[in-house]
Amino acid sequence: MRNGRRVSSFNEYLEALPPEEAHMVAQYRKIAGVYNLLWHEITVRTYNSEWREDGVGSCGIDKATSEDLLEGSCGSNIISLRERRNYETPGRSMACPYHRPDRGCILEELKSPRCLDHVDYRHDAEIKERFGIEVPEMRTALRIIQLGGRNPKEGDFELKPHLNDDFVEETYRQTMEIINHVRNFPVLHPEELLI
């Protein structure tokens, strides 16, 4: 209950979405989820991810900033799901409301494009040197998904997320290729594998 009003749970909210909105949210979660997995695989194999040093690092921002680049109806739905996950996840936040001490971000496949695309300078340098890769730019794919096949500049506001199905599959496949490359390197923080 909040302010005497019952708020739907995470799962209830998802199940109540109209089909086209649910399709877009599923696409967003699939790609944000595989980007988040890439970050996880990189993080357990590198030394310079900032949050490990003081429990907050780059996540010392407010809720609105953490929602940057979540757009349109898809972005609104993702924000609602984030709020429900936060409400349903134990532990007190510090800095950003979605951050938990010793765990980092609880959002995983619900992170915003801004958070997924952020890399600290020293971490970026270590990633290039250790794995011989550039971290892929992540905002563009998530923006395309959030547009849901619409072209507002041309006056086209009809949702057609199925038009992005092939794009989503290809983006997922390419990201898994990078993940499999990173997985060839030794784990440096085995205690964080299950976080």
Ligand code: SF4
């Ligand atoms: S949403 Fe997650 S990744 Fe983004 S600032 Fe908050 S804790 Fe950090």
